Amino acid sequence: MTARTVAAEEDGRGMQVGRAQQGLRELILAGDLPPGKRVSEPAMVDRLGVSRTPVRLALERLAREGLVTPGASGGFVVRAFTAADLADGIEVRGTLEGLAARLAAERRPTAADLAPLRACVADLDRVVAPPTLSEADFDAYVRLNAFFHEELVRLAGSGVVARAIEQASAQPFAGPSAFVRLHATEPAGRDTLVVAQEQHRLLLDAITRGQGARAEALAAEHARVAQRRLGAALADRDRLDGLPGGSLLRLAAGKRA
């Protein structure tokens, strides 16, 4: 039933594929299918209640997304991520958001163009203002933060750039809100949001003034707060495991982060 609700995002066409894709994603991120493990299509038919055709289509899509990878002799294997992979994923997103921010600034958007972003920043200011934040505040932050990043992409005015950022954000932990929740329980959690919000404010300012290079640098640096959060999370493996997708991390190699 839950799967049915989720799949309703594509009503009608591609229904079964959407269900399979979402179901597989959940199984993988929950660690139900461990990294390195071959994804058996018949087994997924049983678990997901759709036939092999949509399962295969969904696997193909997840491969592009990066969650699975073609196996040596056919089929697909759950991908394992090193710490360096996660860090690189964040860096790629930050770089592309930098490009989006620069394009947005260079387009010299009108006040009307900027109104949604400006309102979003104002809302975020209000959310982080109280000296201590509730769970609900963190939720609100996550929602507004997602909106900020969507607006940034929209202001860049490029479908091609939007697609590239979407793909970059699809990788586990690479999205703009991946680690926010991790800090909800932490005493210094609010400070992290305060810093990030200051960057939102500066970014809006740079775009408003048409300062492309500054906007680009700010957006890239903004993504690097996620880098720092990743580093903190890696120091506390237990907490990371609690997050969806945490089990995909193979700490053996590449401690570059």
Add this chain to the structure above:
Amino acid sequence: MTARTVAAEEDGRGMQVGRAQQGLRELILAGDLPPGKRVSEPAMVDRLGVSRTPVRLALERLAREGLVTPGASGGFVVRAFTAADLADGIEVRGTLEGLAARLAAERRPTAADLAPLRACVADLDRVVAPPTLSEADFDAYVRLNAFFHEELVRLAGSGVVARAIEQASAQPFAGPSAFVRLHATEPAGRDTLVVAQEQHRLLLDAITRGQGARAEALAAEHARVAQRRLGAALADRDRLDGLPGGSLLRLAAGKRA
């Protein structure tokens, strides 16, 4: 038979899908399937000699590649590109190659690491040295140029970044050698290569010295020679139509380039 040879890149597994993907790509880039046109799966079964299953898989892959896009009521439609789309595609690639160049520089590669790139630059120097260049020289340039960009990605040492660049380069005209051939017949064609080669040399220098920011800026600017070539090509629609994929361009909207 030609299709068979091409598909041999994936020997054994995924043979039919590879064939279908390559065949579809050729049909689309040749303008055989015009932009906006729905891609009929049964028709492709006839033309490509594989059944609907691999055709559908191939369409799914081409959708991620950006050549086709899901139709409003099922199926896939050949995508149309505006001039702005092409320019943005090049900019995305350049931005990501900038990231790769910076990472390469920051890794402080050893002389051994850099040897292939250094040799490639030396070869390129020799290719562009003569006062006039033959067709064969342009071919050699294209080959070496492709190698240079591959080496750059390799030196960055990141599979995640490599994937992102690969996807960005897959878009029509976004690849590093997309426009080189366009200038083979032009009197000033050699000068374009001379300028680009100077950038290769500077990029190698920056990476060698560990100058990350400089390497990043150089790589991004290097991609912008493709932007200029695109602009020139757009001024001469006939020549553009001659290139594979030229017919995908819809000049109506977005003359941003």
Add this chain to the structure above:
DNA sequence: GAAAGCGGAGTTGCATGCAACTCCGCTTTC
């Protein structure tokens, strides 16, 4: 003569059949 509505060819999305292949455990051989 124009517009509405019907019908059928064509298409998609999913399910399933089938041969070739992979891979693992057991048996057999030395």
Add this chain to the structure above:
DNA sequence: GAAAGCGGAGTTGCATGCAACTCCGCTTTC
């Protein structure tokens, strides 16, 4: 007792069947 080799369960990749749906042209109605 160890290693090699065999056999079968399980799997993949492709082909095809089938119902639901879309879309276009024609007929029919007013």
